Amino acid sequence: MSDSLIPRRAALNLLNAVTVDHRLLSECTAIFDPLSPPDRARAQRLATSVLRAASRADRWLKPHLKKRPPVQVQNALRLGVVEIAEGAAPHGVVNDIVTLLADGKRTANFAALANAVLRKGADLPQQWGKLALPQLPDWLREPLREAWGNSAINAIERAHFRGAPLDLTIPRDTADWAARLGGLVLPTGSVRLDGHGMVSTLPGFAEGAWWVQDAAAALPVRLLGDLRGQRALDICAAPGGKTMQLASAGAEVTALDLSANRLQRVAENLARTNLNATIVQGDALEFTTTGWDVIVLDAPCSATGTIRRHPDLPFARDGAEIGSLIALQAQMIDHALRLLNPGGRLLFCTCSLLPDEGEVQVEEALARHPGLRVIPPELPEIEADWISPEGGVRLRPDYWPSLGGMDGFYMAVLCAP
Known part of the structure:
Protein backbone atom coordinates (compact mmCIF):
# COMPACT_ATOMS: atom_id res chain seq x y z
CA MET A 1 0.00 0.00 0.00
CA SER A 2 1.37 3.42 -0.93
CA ASP A 3 1.91 5.97 1.83
CA SER A 4 -0.68 8.22 0.18
CA LEU A 5 -3.44 5.62 -0.06
CA ILE A 6 -4.42 5.79 3.63
CA PRO A 7 -5.19 9.55 3.72
CA ARG A 8 -6.79 9.36 0.26
CA ARG A 9 -9.07 6.55 1.41
CA ALA A 10 -10.02 8.56 4.49
CA ALA A 11 -10.61 11.66 2.37
CA LEU A 12 -12.91 9.70 0.07
CA ASN A 13 -14.81 8.34 3.07
CA LEU A 14 -15.20 11.89 4.35
CA LEU A 15 -16.48 13.10 0.98
CA ASN A 16 -19.05 10.32 0.89
CA ALA A 17 -20.16 11.05 4.46
CA VAL A 18 -20.76 14.71 3.57
CA THR A 19 -22.33 14.34 0.12
CA VAL A 20 -24.23 11.08 0.60
CA ASP A 21 -25.07 11.06 4.32
CA HIS A 22 -25.20 14.87 4.64
CA ARG A 23 -22.96 14.91 7.69
CA LEU A 24 -20.64 17.74 8.60
CA LEU A 25 -16.94 16.95 8.71
CA SER A 26 -16.98 17.72 12.43
CA GLU A 27 -19.41 14.81 12.85
CA CYS A 28 -17.07 12.33 11.14
CA THR A 29 -14.51 11.82 13.88
CA ALA A 30 -14.75 8.02 13.63
CA ILE A 31 -13.15 8.20 10.19
CA PHE A 32 -10.19 10.08 11.66
CA ASP A 33 -9.68 7.94 14.74
CA PRO A 34 -7.48 5.19 13.21
CA LEU A 35 -5.19 7.68 11.44
CA SER A 36 -1.86 9.08 12.53
CA PRO A 37 -1.85 12.87 13.08
CA PRO A 38 -0.11 13.55 9.72
CA ASP A 39 -2.53 11.29 7.82
CA ARG A 40 -5.46 12.87 9.65
CA ALA A 41 -4.30 16.34 8.68
CA ARG A 42 -3.77 15.31 5.06
CA ALA A 43 -7.16 13.60 4.79
CA GLN A 44 -8.87 16.69 6.19
CA ARG A 45 -7.00 18.95 3.78
CA LEU A 46 -7.84 16.75 0.79
CA ALA A 47 -11.52 16.52 1.71
CA THR A 48 -11.92 20.27 2.25
CA SER A 49 -10.04 21.05 -0.98
CA VAL A 50 -12.35 18.77 -2.97
CA LEU A 51 -15.51 20.12 -1.35
CA ARG A 52 -14.36 23.66 -2.05
CA ALA A 53 -13.70 22.85 -5.72
CA ALA A 54 -16.29 20.14 -6.38
CA SER A 55 -18.30 22.00 -9.02
CA ARG A 56 -15.10 23.04 -10.82
CA ALA A 57 -13.96 19.40 -10.88
CA ASP A 58 -17.40 18.37 -12.16
CA ARG A 59 -17.13 20.91 -14.95
CA TRP A 60 -13.82 19.40 -16.08
CA LEU A 61 -15.16 15.84 -15.79
CA LYS A 62 -18.41 16.36 -17.69
CA PRO A 63 -17.02 16.18 -21.26
CA HIS A 64 -15.14 12.99 -20.36
CA LEU A 65 -18.18 11.10 -19.05
CA LYS A 66 -21.11 9.78 -21.07
CA LYS A 67 -23.28 10.07 -17.98
CA ARG A 68 -22.71 11.04 -14.37
CA PRO A 69 -21.62 8.00 -12.31
CA PRO A 70 -22.84 7.18 -8.77
CA VAL A 71 -21.87 9.87 -6.27
CA GLN A 72 -19.25 7.68 -4.57
CA VAL A 73 -17.50 7.29 -7.93
CA GLN A 74 -17.93 10.98 -8.71
CA ASN A 75 -16.27 11.80 -5.39
CA ALA A 76 -13.29 9.59 -6.25
CA LEU A 77 -12.97 11.31 -9.62
CA ARG A 78 -13.26 14.71 -7.95
CA LEU A 79 -10.50 13.76 -5.55
CA GLY A 80 -8.24 12.74 -8.42
CA VAL A 81 -8.99 15.86 -10.47
CA VAL A 82 -8.38 18.27 -7.61
CA GLU A 83 -5.14 16.61 -6.56
CA ILE A 84 -3.76 16.61 -10.08
CA ALA A 85 -4.90 20.22 -10.61
CA GLU A 86 -3.09 21.24 -7.43
CA GLY A 87 0.17 19.68 -8.61
CA ALA A 88 0.24 16.13 -7.23
CA ALA A 89 2.06 13.56 -9.36
CA PRO A 90 -0.64 12.27 -11.79
CA HIS A 91 0.69 8.70 -11.91
CA GLY A 92 0.41 8.21 -8.15
CA VAL A 93 -2.99 9.89 -7.96
CA VAL A 94 -4.46 7.77 -10.74
CA ASN A 95 -3.12 4.53 -9.30
CA ASP A 96 -4.55 5.27 -5.86
CA ILE A 97 -7.96 6.35 -7.15
CA VAL A 98 -8.20 3.21 -9.27
CA THR A 99 -7.25 1.10 -6.24
CA LEU A 100 -9.84 2.80 -4.03
CA LEU A 101 -12.60 2.17 -6.54
CA ALA A 102 -11.48 -1.41 -7.24
CA ASP A 103 -11.62 -2.19 -3.51
CA GLY A 104 -15.31 -1.27 -3.24
CA LYS A 105 -18.06 -3.74 -4.08
CA ARG A 106 -20.29 -1.01 -5.53
CA THR A 107 -17.49 0.88 -7.29
CA ALA A 108 -15.18 -1.82 -8.66
CA ASN A 109 -16.80 -1.72 -12.10
CA PHE A 110 -15.82 1.95 -12.43
CA ALA A 111 -12.08 1.51 -11.79
CA ALA A 112 -11.26 1.25 -15.51
CA LEU A 113 -13.36 4.35 -16.23
CA ALA A 114 -11.47 6.32 -13.59
CA ASN A 115 -8.16 5.18 -15.03
CA ALA A 116 -9.15 6.31 -18.53
CA VAL A 117 -10.63 9.66 -17.46
CA LEU A 118 -7.96 10.76 -15.02
CA ARG A 119 -5.15 9.96 -17.45
CA LYS A 120 -6.56 12.74 -19.62
CA GLY A 121 -5.74 15.28 -16.91
CA ALA A 122 -2.09 15.97 -17.68
CA ASP A 123 -2.90 19.61 -18.48
CA LEU A 124 -5.18 20.12 -15.47
CA PRO A 125 -2.75 22.44 -13.63
CA GLN A 126 -2.76 24.77 -16.65
CA GLN A 127 -6.52 24.55 -17.28
CA TRP A 128 -7.73 24.67 -13.69
CA GLY A 129 -7.83 28.43 -13.23
CA LYS A 130 -9.79 28.90 -16.47
CA LEU A 131 -12.77 26.91 -15.20
CA ALA A 132 -15.75 28.71 -13.66
CA LEU A 133 -15.62 29.65 -10.00
CA PRO A 134 -17.73 27.35 -7.77
CA GLN A 135 -21.02 28.88 -6.73
CA LEU A 136 -23.03 28.54 -3.54
CA PRO A 137 -26.16 26.36 -3.69
CA ASP A 138 -29.36 28.17 -4.66
CA TRP A 139 -30.90 27.88 -1.18
CA LEU A 140 -28.13 30.16 0.09
CA ARG A 141 -27.02 32.07 -2.99
CA GLU A 142 -30.41 33.62 -3.73
CA PRO A 143 -31.05 35.21 -0.31
CA LEU A 144 -27.45 36.43 -0.16
CA ARG A 145 -27.70 37.90 -3.65
CA GLU A 146 -30.90 39.64 -2.63
CA ALA A 147 -29.24 41.01 0.51
CA TRP A 148 -25.86 42.05 -0.86
CA GLY A 149 -26.14 42.14 -4.67
CA ASN A 150 -24.47 40.25 -7.52
CA SER A 151 -21.06 41.89 -7.17
CA ALA A 152 -20.87 41.05 -3.47
CA ILE A 153 -21.98 37.45 -3.91
CA ASN A 154 -19.36 36.91 -6.61
CA ALA A 155 -16.70 38.35 -4.31
CA ILE A 156 -17.91 36.15 -1.44
CA GLU A 157 -17.66 33.07 -3.65
CA ARG A 158 -14.11 34.03 -4.62
CA ALA A 159 -13.27 34.33 -0.93
CA HIS A 160 -14.81 30.93 -0.20
CA PHE A 161 -12.77 29.32 -2.96
CA ARG A 162 -9.51 30.78 -1.63
CA GLY A 163 -10.13 29.21 1.76
CA ALA A 164 -8.96 30.63 5.07
CA PRO A 165 -5.62 31.20 6.77
CA LEU A 166 -5.15 30.53 10.49
CA ASP A 167 -6.01 33.38 12.86
CA LEU A 168 -4.88 33.56 16.47
CA THR A 169 -5.99 35.64 19.43
CA ILE A 170 -2.90 36.58 21.45
CA PRO A 171 -3.87 38.57 24.55
CA ARG A 172 -0.36 39.58 25.60
CA ASP A 173 2.87 40.46 23.77
CA THR A 174 1.02 40.24 20.46
CA ALA A 175 3.72 41.79 18.29
CA ASP A 176 6.46 39.62 19.81
CA TRP A 177 4.49 36.42 19.29
CA ALA A 178 3.53 37.46 15.76
CA ALA A 179 7.21 37.89 14.91
CA ARG A 180 8.10 34.55 16.49
CA LEU A 181 5.34 32.77 14.58
CA GLY A 182 6.01 34.60 11.33
CA GLY A 183 2.49 36.02 11.36
CA LEU A 184 0.82 39.26 10.35
CA VAL A 185 -0.88 41.46 12.93
CA LEU A 186 -4.27 42.34 11.44
CA PRO A 187 -5.93 45.75 11.90
CA THR A 188 -8.24 44.30 14.56
CA GLY A 189 -5.35 42.82 16.58
CA SER A 190 -5.59 39.16 15.57
CA VAL A 191 -2.48 37.46 14.21
CA ARG A 192 -2.76 35.68 10.86
CA LEU A 193 -0.56 32.78 9.75
CA ASP A 194 -0.18 31.30 6.29
CA GLY A 195 1.44 27.95 5.54
CA HIS A 196 1.32 26.71 9.13
CA GLY A 197 1.81 23.09 10.20
CA MET A 198 -0.07 21.27 12.95
CA VAL A 199 -1.47 23.85 15.35
CA SER A 200 -0.41 21.94 18.46
CA THR A 201 3.24 22.03 17.37
CA LEU A 202 3.42 25.81 16.89
CA PRO A 203 5.39 27.91 19.39
CA GLY A 204 3.22 29.15 22.22
CA PHE A 205 0.51 26.50 21.97
CA ALA A 206 1.62 24.33 24.88
CA GLU A 207 2.19 27.30 27.18
CA GLY A 208 -1.23 28.77 26.29
CA ALA A 209 0.05 32.04 24.85
CA TRP A 210 -2.76 32.11 22.24
CA TRP A 211 -5.78 30.33 20.90
CA VAL A 212 -7.21 29.79 17.42
CA GLN A 213 -10.04 32.20 16.59
Whole structure:
Protein backbone atom coordinates (compact mmCIF):
# COMPACT_ATOMS: atom_id res chain seq x y z
CA MET A 1 0.00 0.00 0.00
CA SER A 2 1.37 3.42 -0.93
CA ASP A 3 1.91 5.97 1.83
CA SER A 4 -0.68 8.22 0.18
CA LEU A 5 -3.44 5.62 -0.06
CA ILE A 6 -4.42 5.79 3.63
CA PRO A 7 -5.19 9.55 3.72
CA ARG A 8 -6.79 9.36 0.26
CA ARG A 9 -9.07 6.55 1.41
CA ALA A 10 -10.02 8.56 4.49
CA ALA A 11 -10.61 11.66 2.37
CA LEU A 12 -12.91 9.70 0.07
CA ASN A 13 -14.81 8.34 3.07
CA LEU A 14 -15.20 11.89 4.35
CA LEU A 15 -16.48 13.10 0.98
CA ASN A 16 -19.05 10.32 0.89
CA ALA A 17 -20.16 11.05 4.46
CA VAL A 18 -20.76 14.71 3.57
CA THR A 19 -22.33 14.34 0.12
CA VAL A 20 -24.23 11.08 0.60
CA ASP A 21 -25.07 11.06 4.32
CA HIS A 22 -25.20 14.87 4.64
CA ARG A 23 -22.96 14.91 7.69
CA LEU A 24 -20.64 17.74 8.60
CA LEU A 25 -16.94 16.95 8.71
CA SER A 26 -16.98 17.72 12.43
CA GLU A 27 -19.41 14.81 12.85
CA CYS A 28 -17.07 12.33 11.14
CA THR A 29 -14.51 11.82 13.88
CA ALA A 30 -14.75 8.02 13.63
CA ILE A 31 -13.15 8.20 10.19
CA PHE A 32 -10.19 10.08 11.66
CA ASP A 33 -9.68 7.94 14.74
CA PRO A 34 -7.48 5.19 13.21
CA LEU A 35 -5.19 7.68 11.44
CA SER A 36 -1.86 9.08 12.53
CA PRO A 37 -1.85 12.87 13.08
CA PRO A 38 -0.11 13.55 9.72
CA ASP A 39 -2.53 11.29 7.82
CA ARG A 40 -5.46 12.87 9.65
CA ALA A 41 -4.30 16.34 8.68
CA ARG A 42 -3.77 15.31 5.06
CA ALA A 43 -7.16 13.60 4.79
CA GLN A 44 -8.87 16.69 6.19
CA ARG A 45 -7.00 18.95 3.78
CA LEU A 46 -7.84 16.75 0.79
CA ALA A 47 -11.52 16.52 1.71
CA THR A 48 -11.92 20.27 2.25
CA SER A 49 -10.04 21.05 -0.98
CA VAL A 50 -12.35 18.77 -2.97
CA LEU A 51 -15.51 20.12 -1.35
CA ARG A 52 -14.36 23.66 -2.05
CA ALA A 53 -13.70 22.85 -5.72
CA ALA A 54 -16.29 20.14 -6.38
CA SER A 55 -18.30 22.00 -9.02
CA ARG A 56 -15.10 23.04 -10.82
CA ALA A 57 -13.96 19.40 -10.88
CA ASP A 58 -17.40 18.37 -12.16
CA ARG A 59 -17.13 20.91 -14.95
CA TRP A 60 -13.82 19.40 -16.08
CA LEU A 61 -15.16 15.84 -15.79
CA LYS A 62 -18.41 16.36 -17.69
CA PRO A 63 -17.02 16.18 -21.26
CA HIS A 64 -15.14 12.99 -20.36
CA LEU A 65 -18.18 11.10 -19.05
CA LYS A 66 -21.11 9.78 -21.07
CA LYS A 67 -23.28 10.07 -17.98
CA ARG A 68 -22.71 11.04 -14.37
CA PRO A 69 -21.62 8.00 -12.31
CA PRO A 70 -22.84 7.18 -8.77
CA VAL A 71 -21.87 9.87 -6.27
CA GLN A 72 -19.25 7.68 -4.57
CA VAL A 73 -17.50 7.29 -7.93
CA GLN A 74 -17.93 10.98 -8.71
CA ASN A 75 -16.27 11.80 -5.39
CA ALA A 76 -13.29 9.59 -6.25
CA LEU A 77 -12.97 11.31 -9.62
CA ARG A 78 -13.26 14.71 -7.95
CA LEU A 79 -10.50 13.76 -5.55
CA GLY A 80 -8.24 12.74 -8.42
CA VAL A 81 -8.99 15.86 -10.47
CA VAL A 82 -8.38 18.27 -7.61
CA GLU A 83 -5.14 16.61 -6.56
CA ILE A 84 -3.76 16.61 -10.08
CA ALA A 85 -4.90 20.22 -10.61
CA GLU A 86 -3.09 21.24 -7.43
CA GLY A 87 0.17 19.68 -8.61
CA ALA A 88 0.24 16.13 -7.23
CA ALA A 89 2.06 13.56 -9.36
CA PRO A 90 -0.64 12.27 -11.79
CA HIS A 91 0.69 8.70 -11.91
CA GLY A 92 0.41 8.21 -8.15
CA VAL A 93 -2.99 9.89 -7.96
CA VAL A 94 -4.46 7.77 -10.74
CA ASN A 95 -3.12 4.53 -9.30
CA ASP A 96 -4.55 5.27 -5.86
CA ILE A 97 -7.96 6.35 -7.15
CA VAL A 98 -8.20 3.21 -9.27
CA THR A 99 -7.25 1.10 -6.24
CA LEU A 100 -9.84 2.80 -4.03
CA LEU A 101 -12.60 2.17 -6.54
CA ALA A 102 -11.48 -1.41 -7.24
CA ASP A 103 -11.62 -2.19 -3.51
CA GLY A 104 -15.31 -1.27 -3.24
CA LYS A 105 -18.06 -3.74 -4.08
CA ARG A 106 -20.29 -1.01 -5.53
CA THR A 107 -17.49 0.88 -7.29
CA ALA A 108 -15.18 -1.82 -8.66
CA ASN A 109 -16.80 -1.72 -12.10
CA PHE A 110 -15.82 1.95 -12.43
CA ALA A 111 -12.08 1.51 -11.79
CA ALA A 112 -11.26 1.25 -15.51
CA LEU A 113 -13.36 4.35 -16.23
CA ALA A 114 -11.47 6.32 -13.59
CA ASN A 115 -8.16 5.18 -15.03
CA ALA A 116 -9.15 6.31 -18.53
CA VAL A 117 -10.63 9.66 -17.46
CA LEU A 118 -7.96 10.76 -15.02
CA ARG A 119 -5.15 9.96 -17.45
CA LYS A 120 -6.56 12.74 -19.62
CA GLY A 121 -5.74 15.28 -16.91
CA ALA A 122 -2.09 15.97 -17.68
CA ASP A 123 -2.90 19.61 -18.48
CA LEU A 124 -5.18 20.12 -15.47
CA PRO A 125 -2.75 22.44 -13.63
CA GLN A 126 -2.76 24.77 -16.65
CA GLN A 127 -6.52 24.55 -17.28
CA TRP A 128 -7.73 24.67 -13.69
CA GLY A 129 -7.83 28.43 -13.23
CA LYS A 130 -9.79 28.90 -16.47
CA LEU A 131 -12.77 26.91 -15.20
CA ALA A 132 -15.75 28.71 -13.66
CA LEU A 133 -15.62 29.65 -10.00
CA PRO A 134 -17.73 27.35 -7.77
CA GLN A 135 -21.02 28.88 -6.73
CA LEU A 136 -23.03 28.54 -3.54
CA PRO A 137 -26.16 26.36 -3.69
CA ASP A 138 -29.36 28.17 -4.66
CA TRP A 139 -30.90 27.88 -1.18
CA LEU A 140 -28.13 30.16 0.09
CA ARG A 141 -27.02 32.07 -2.99
CA GLU A 142 -30.41 33.62 -3.73
CA PRO A 143 -31.05 35.21 -0.31
CA LEU A 144 -27.45 36.43 -0.16
CA ARG A 145 -27.70 37.90 -3.65
CA GLU A 146 -30.90 39.64 -2.63
CA ALA A 147 -29.24 41.01 0.51
CA TRP A 148 -25.86 42.05 -0.86
CA GLY A 149 -26.14 42.14 -4.67
CA ASN A 150 -24.47 40.25 -7.52
CA SER A 151 -21.06 41.89 -7.17
CA ALA A 152 -20.87 41.05 -3.47
CA ILE A 153 -21.98 37.45 -3.91
CA ASN A 154 -19.36 36.91 -6.61
CA ALA A 155 -16.70 38.35 -4.31
CA ILE A 156 -17.91 36.15 -1.44
CA GLU A 157 -17.66 33.07 -3.65
CA ARG A 158 -14.11 34.03 -4.62
CA ALA A 159 -13.27 34.33 -0.93
CA HIS A 160 -14.81 30.93 -0.20
CA PHE A 161 -12.77 29.32 -2.96
CA ARG A 162 -9.51 30.78 -1.63
CA GLY A 163 -10.13 29.21 1.76
CA ALA A 164 -8.96 30.63 5.07
CA PRO A 165 -5.62 31.20 6.77
CA LEU A 166 -5.15 30.53 10.49
CA ASP A 167 -6.01 33.38 12.86
CA LEU A 168 -4.88 33.56 16.47
CA THR A 169 -5.99 35.64 19.43
CA ILE A 170 -2.90 36.58 21.45
CA PRO A 171 -3.87 38.57 24.55
CA ARG A 172 -0.36 39.58 25.60
CA ASP A 173 2.87 40.46 23.77
CA THR A 174 1.02 40.24 20.46
CA ALA A 175 3.72 41.79 18.29
CA ASP A 176 6.46 39.62 19.81
CA TRP A 177 4.49 36.42 19.29
CA ALA A 178 3.53 37.46 15.76
CA ALA A 179 7.21 37.89 14.91
CA ARG A 180 8.10 34.55 16.49
CA LEU A 181 5.34 32.77 14.58
CA GLY A 182 6.01 34.60 11.33
CA GLY A 183 2.49 36.02 11.36
CA LEU A 184 0.82 39.26 10.35
CA VAL A 185 -0.88 41.46 12.93
CA LEU A 186 -4.27 42.34 11.44
CA PRO A 187 -5.93 45.75 11.90
CA THR A 188 -8.24 44.30 14.56
CA GLY A 189 -5.35 42.82 16.58
CA SER A 190 -5.59 39.16 15.57
CA VAL A 191 -2.48 37.46 14.21
CA ARG A 192 -2.76 35.68 10.86
CA LEU A 193 -0.56 32.78 9.75
CA ASP A 194 -0.18 31.30 6.29
CA GLY A 195 1.44 27.95 5.54
CA HIS A 196 1.32 26.71 9.13
CA GLY A 197 1.81 23.09 10.20
CA MET A 198 -0.07 21.27 12.95
CA VAL A 199 -1.47 23.85 15.35
CA SER A 200 -0.41 21.94 18.46
CA THR A 201 3.24 22.03 17.37
CA LEU A 202 3.42 25.81 16.89
CA PRO A 203 5.39 27.91 19.39
CA GLY A 204 3.22 29.15 22.22
CA PHE A 205 0.51 26.50 21.97
CA ALA A 206 1.62 24.33 24.88
CA GLU A 207 2.19 27.30 27.18
CA GLY A 208 -1.23 28.77 26.29
CA ALA A 209 0.05 32.04 24.85
CA TRP A 210 -2.76 32.11 22.24
CA TRP A 211 -5.78 30.33 20.90
CA VAL A 212 -7.21 29.79 17.42
CA GLN A 213 -10.04 32.20 16.59
CA ASP A 214 -10.96 33.74 13.26
CA ALA A 215 -10.41 37.50 13.21
CA ALA A 216 -14.13 38.09 12.67
CA ALA A 217 -15.07 35.91 15.65
CA ALA A 218 -12.54 37.75 17.83
CA LEU A 219 -14.04 41.17 17.16
CA PRO A 220 -17.40 40.99 19.06
CA VAL A 221 -15.93 40.85 22.58
CA ARG A 222 -13.65 43.76 21.70
CA LEU A 223 -16.79 45.89 21.24
CA LEU A 224 -17.42 45.59 24.99
CA GLY A 225 -14.34 47.61 25.96
CA ASP A 226 -13.13 47.54 29.57
CA LEU A 227 -14.48 44.43 31.29
CA ARG A 228 -12.43 44.44 34.49
CA GLY A 229 -14.48 43.31 37.47
CA GLN A 230 -17.69 42.80 35.52
CA ARG A 231 -19.86 39.69 35.86
CA ALA A 232 -20.09 38.14 32.41
CA LEU A 233 -22.15 35.22 31.16
CA ASP A 234 -21.10 33.52 27.92
CA ILE A 235 -24.11 31.67 26.51
CA CYS A 236 -23.40 28.86 24.01
CA ALA A 237 -19.79 29.19 25.12
CA ALA A 238 -18.12 26.17 23.48
CA PRO A 239 -15.42 25.88 22.23
CA GLY A 240 -14.49 28.83 24.44
CA GLY A 241 -12.89 31.55 22.31
CA LYS A 242 -15.11 34.31 23.68
CA THR A 243 -14.94 32.88 27.22
CA MET A 244 -11.16 33.17 27.07
CA GLN A 245 -11.39 36.70 25.69
CA LEU A 246 -13.70 37.74 28.52
CA ALA A 247 -11.50 36.12 31.15
CA SER A 248 -8.29 37.60 29.76
CA ALA A 249 -9.96 41.04 29.82
CA GLY A 250 -10.52 40.73 33.57
CA ALA A 251 -14.20 39.74 33.69
CA GLU A 252 -15.65 37.28 36.18
CA VAL A 253 -16.91 34.74 33.65
CA THR A 254 -19.44 31.93 33.64
CA ALA A 255 -19.43 29.73 30.53
CA LEU A 256 -22.79 28.09 29.78
CA ASP A 257 -23.39 25.45 27.13
CA LEU A 258 -25.86 22.64 26.52
CA SER A 259 -23.21 20.08 25.56
CA ALA A 260 -21.12 18.48 28.30
CA ASN A 261 -18.68 17.16 25.71
CA ARG A 262 -18.16 20.60 24.18
CA LEU A 263 -17.73 22.12 27.64
CA GLN A 264 -14.90 19.68 28.24
CA ARG A 265 -13.11 21.40 25.37
CA VAL A 266 -13.77 24.77 27.03
CA ALA A 267 -12.23 23.45 30.24
CA GLU A 268 -9.19 22.16 28.35
CA ASN A 269 -8.71 25.48 26.58
CA LEU A 270 -9.00 27.40 29.85
CA ALA A 271 -6.48 25.11 31.52
CA ARG A 272 -4.01 25.45 28.64
CA THR A 273 -4.26 29.25 28.62
CA ASN A 274 -4.21 29.50 32.44
CA LEU A 275 -7.50 31.42 32.47
CA ASN A 276 -10.42 31.00 34.87
CA ALA A 277 -14.16 30.69 34.34
CA THR A 278 -17.04 28.92 36.01
CA ILE A 279 -18.39 26.21 33.72
CA VAL A 280 -22.10 25.37 33.75
CA GLN A 281 -23.78 22.71 31.63
CA GLY A 282 -27.40 23.39 30.80
CA ASP A 283 -30.07 24.78 28.49
CA ALA A 284 -29.69 28.53 28.06
CA LEU A 285 -33.48 29.02 28.01
CA GLU A 286 -33.77 27.30 31.41
CA PHE A 287 -30.88 29.19 33.01
CA THR A 288 -32.36 31.65 35.50
CA THR A 289 -29.44 33.23 37.36
CA THR A 290 -29.73 37.02 37.13
CA GLY A 291 -27.45 39.92 37.97
CA TRP A 292 -25.15 39.97 34.95
CA ASP A 293 -23.33 43.09 33.80
CA VAL A 294 -22.55 41.55 30.43
CA ILE A 295 -24.02 38.61 28.52
CA VAL A 296 -22.44 37.27 25.33
CA LEU A 297 -24.88 35.38 23.13
CA ASP A 298 -23.14 33.78 20.17
CA ALA A 299 -26.41 32.23 19.13
CA PRO A 300 -26.97 28.95 17.27
CA CYS A 301 -27.22 29.83 13.59
CA SER A 302 -26.79 28.56 10.05
CA ALA A 303 -22.99 29.10 10.28
CA THR A 304 -23.07 30.32 6.68
CA GLY A 305 -20.37 32.85 7.47
CA THR A 306 -17.81 30.08 8.01
CA ILE A 307 -17.99 28.37 4.61
CA ARG A 308 -14.49 29.45 3.57
CA ARG A 309 -13.25 27.27 6.46
CA HIS A 310 -16.06 24.72 6.34
CA PRO A 311 -16.89 23.98 2.68
CA ASP A 312 -18.80 20.90 3.79
CA LEU A 313 -21.69 23.02 5.05
CA PRO A 314 -23.41 23.67 1.68
CA PHE A 315 -23.35 19.91 0.97
CA ALA A 316 -24.49 18.76 4.41
CA ARG A 317 -27.24 21.35 4.89
CA ASP A 318 -30.11 22.51 2.69
CA GLY A 319 -31.35 25.54 4.65
CA ALA A 320 -34.40 23.75 6.02
CA GLU A 321 -33.34 24.43 9.62
CA ILE A 322 -32.92 28.20 9.27
CA GLY A 323 -36.50 29.09 10.17
CA SER A 324 -36.32 27.24 13.49
CA LEU A 325 -32.90 28.76 14.22
CA ILE A 326 -34.27 32.28 13.68
CA ALA A 327 -37.09 31.59 16.13
CA LEU A 328 -34.63 30.18 18.68
CA GLN A 329 -32.37 33.22 18.36
CA ALA A 330 -35.26 35.56 19.17
CA GLN A 331 -36.19 33.47 22.21
CA MET A 332 -32.60 33.53 23.44
CA ILE A 333 -32.30 37.30 23.02
CA ASP A 334 -35.49 37.86 25.02
CA HIS A 335 -34.39 35.46 27.76
CA ALA A 336 -30.88 36.92 27.99
CA LEU A 337 -32.29 40.43 28.41
CA ARG A 338 -34.27 39.22 31.44
CA LEU A 339 -31.04 38.05 33.10
CA LEU A 340 -29.19 41.36 32.75
CA ASN A 341 -28.82 44.05 35.39
CA PRO A 342 -30.53 47.35 34.49
CA GLY A 343 -28.22 49.07 32.05
CA GLY A 344 -26.39 45.81 31.41
CA ARG A 345 -25.14 44.92 27.97
CA LEU A 346 -26.06 42.04 25.70
CA LEU A 347 -23.60 41.21 22.95
CA PHE A 348 -25.58 39.36 20.29
CA CYS A 349 -23.64 37.77 17.45
CA THR A 350 -23.95 35.04 14.84
CA CYS A 351 -21.51 33.54 12.35
CA SER A 352 -24.14 33.91 9.63
CA LEU A 353 -24.27 35.84 6.37
CA LEU A 354 -28.06 36.01 6.42
CA PRO A 355 -29.58 39.31 7.63
CA ASP A 356 -32.49 37.40 9.16
CA GLU A 357 -29.98 35.96 11.64
CA GLY A 358 -28.35 39.32 12.34
CA GLU A 359 -29.62 42.75 11.40
CA VAL A 360 -33.28 41.70 11.35
CA GLN A 361 -33.00 40.01 14.75
CA VAL A 362 -31.75 43.24 16.31
CA GLU A 363 -34.38 45.37 14.57
CA GLU A 364 -37.12 43.09 15.85
CA ALA A 365 -35.64 42.96 19.37
CA LEU A 366 -35.66 46.76 19.49
CA ALA A 367 -39.34 46.72 18.48
CA ARG A 368 -40.22 44.12 21.13
CA HIS A 369 -38.40 45.83 24.02
CA PRO A 370 -39.14 49.53 24.61
CA GLY A 371 -36.06 51.29 25.94
CA LEU A 372 -33.63 48.79 24.48
CA ARG A 373 -30.95 50.47 22.40
CA VAL A 374 -27.90 49.62 20.34
CA ILE A 375 -24.59 50.97 21.63
CA PRO A 376 -22.70 52.33 18.58
CA PRO A 377 -19.42 50.52 17.87
CA GLU A 378 -16.50 52.79 18.65
CA LEU A 379 -13.41 50.72 17.89
CA PRO A 380 -11.17 52.65 15.49
CA GLU A 381 -10.39 49.50 13.50
CA ILE A 382 -14.04 49.10 12.49
CA GLU A 383 -14.46 50.45 8.98
CA ALA A 384 -17.40 52.74 8.28
CA ASP A 385 -19.01 50.44 5.70
CA TRP A 386 -19.07 47.58 8.21
CA ILE A 387 -21.66 49.41 10.34
CA SER A 388 -25.23 48.46 9.40
CA PRO A 389 -28.23 50.83 9.60
CA GLU A 390 -29.56 49.52 12.94
CA GLY A 391 -26.13 50.08 14.53
CA GLY A 392 -24.58 46.62 14.45
CA VAL A 393 -21.47 45.46 12.63
CA ARG A 394 -21.71 43.29 9.51
CA LEU A 395 -18.61 41.39 8.37
CA ARG A 396 -18.36 39.40 5.13
CA PRO A 397 -15.80 36.99 3.64
CA ASP A 398 -15.03 39.42 0.80
CA TYR A 399 -13.80 42.10 3.22
CA TRP A 400 -10.00 42.43 3.57
CA PRO A 401 -9.36 40.72 0.20
CA SER A 402 -5.69 41.74 0.20
CA LEU A 403 -5.23 40.32 3.69
CA GLY A 404 -6.95 36.97 3.08
CA GLY A 405 -10.57 37.76 3.98
CA MET A 406 -12.50 36.98 7.13
CA ASP A 407 -15.48 34.93 8.23
CA GLY A 408 -18.98 36.28 7.77
CA PHE A 409 -20.22 37.59 11.10
CA TYR A 410 -22.82 39.88 12.62
CA MET A 411 -22.57 41.56 16.02
CA ALA A 412 -24.37 44.22 18.02
CA VAL A 413 -24.18 45.43 21.64
CA LEU A 414 -27.62 46.03 23.13
CA CYS A 415 -28.06 48.10 26.30
CA ALA A 416 -30.90 46.98 28.57
CA PRO A 417 -33.29 49.62 29.94
